[in-house]
Amino acid sequence: MSKPLILISNDDGITSTGIRKLVELMATLGEVVVVAPDKPQSGMGHAITVGDTLRLVKSDLFGKDILAYECSGTPADCIKLAKREVLKDRQVDLVVSGINHGSNTSISVLYSGTMSAAIEGAIEGGPAIGFSLCDFSADADFSHVDRFVLEITNNVLSHGLPKGIALNVNIPTKQNEAIKGIKICRQANARWEEEFDKRIDPHGRNYYWMVGNFVNHDKGEDNDEWAISDNYVSVVPCQFDLTGYHAITLLNEKWDI
């Protein structure tokens, strides 16, 4: 069997520690191609670049054996450009994104550039995984993640994923106690309650910084927040059909249209 073709992107930018760890691990499993943003793109959600031009520049950051490009666009742009322009529609066996510096559990999946790259992979029909470490710092410790990243990726390469599914994988911060294992979860029903830090610039005008508290009202023991808090790796299968099917019947019954 030929080696699987693995396309890698992220949202922290091509120079981040997390993507270097991911490239190192994926290179043991297949042929790796990297197309990642040339600057941090955290919080970009599923943005794409429709009103501006895109740049794609070859990079030697990962050595001469790994084809890599830095891209001026968003994570979703990177996957699209990679498939059409870099790989010229070669069959990609797996899209992986990350490893994100910071948690993408619960509602954060919507704001996450890391997950948008993975979901873009799923939209295009192939299996895809977004990996995040629950540590926002630029020098986060990734030394405990290898086993879990490889185990999950090997399962996906062996068994595939249902059509249209991308996995949202979150890995607890390194602690004294070893991680207990891997849990398949649902997305926790939790959210950010933002506040705005209002300041005055040197020219006397107001500006704001968004800050926020993560609030979890979900008491279930089958969601990603619960798994992380209990020191498990969480795996949430995500889909891109946003239809709330339960609401269709309800609207048809209640509405006067």
Add this chain to the structure above:
Amino acid sequence: MSKPLILISNDDGITSTGIRKLVELMATLGEVVVVAPDKPQSGMGHAITVGDTLRLVKSDLFGKDILAYECSGTPADCIKLAKREVLKDRQVDLVVSGINHGSNTSISVLYSGTMSAAIEGAIEGGPAIGFSLCDFSADADFSHVDRFVLEITNNVLSHGLPKGIALNVNIPTKQNEAIKGIKICRQANARWEEEFDKRIDPHGRNYYWMVGNFVNHDKGEDNDEWAISDNYVSVVPCQFDLTGYHAITLLNEKWDI
């Protein structure tokens, strides 16, 4: 009963024709507050501004009776800033976004800044609607939309929406034949197949424009693409829980973890 408080945003920017039409219509139903981007934000998906500052500047674009602000951030930022800083946590009865210049049916819901403002409203617990007209032009004809925007909004104000649901409403372009009515739909399983128009800049370097074809393989007669093609207004109830529940059991059965 006091007038409902209606918060309006969009992604085409505060000066667009679509938001002016929406403000005009909503002002007949309630107290309107506008917080909209100070520039076009199409394709921004659910992006938020986490690594940069935000500006919020009062606007008199809608006359002295309507409180309005232009914001330097994304549509999702606008909703968050509106609720915390402009409305100081007053109870918002409805978030409406649009009217977008261009269709947001099918997979476009993921890339849509219009829908991210509406979904942000739903995340915060209230009913929300994103309106789009299937006409991308800046001078799109909105003269046929009033009846449908009002009918849908009145239904939502009267009956509410299930918790966590935002409506994705698309209205066909004005044609000779009158629109047939309103259909509650699911999101069509269709997608964009991008191509990149590669050019050379005056300095001899490559750059790209994203272009694409919309490809619909979904033959169902219960989806938004079908409704629009049959000259109906489509209404898709959208949720922000991306969990693919059908995949949880499958992964638990197949995976060796």
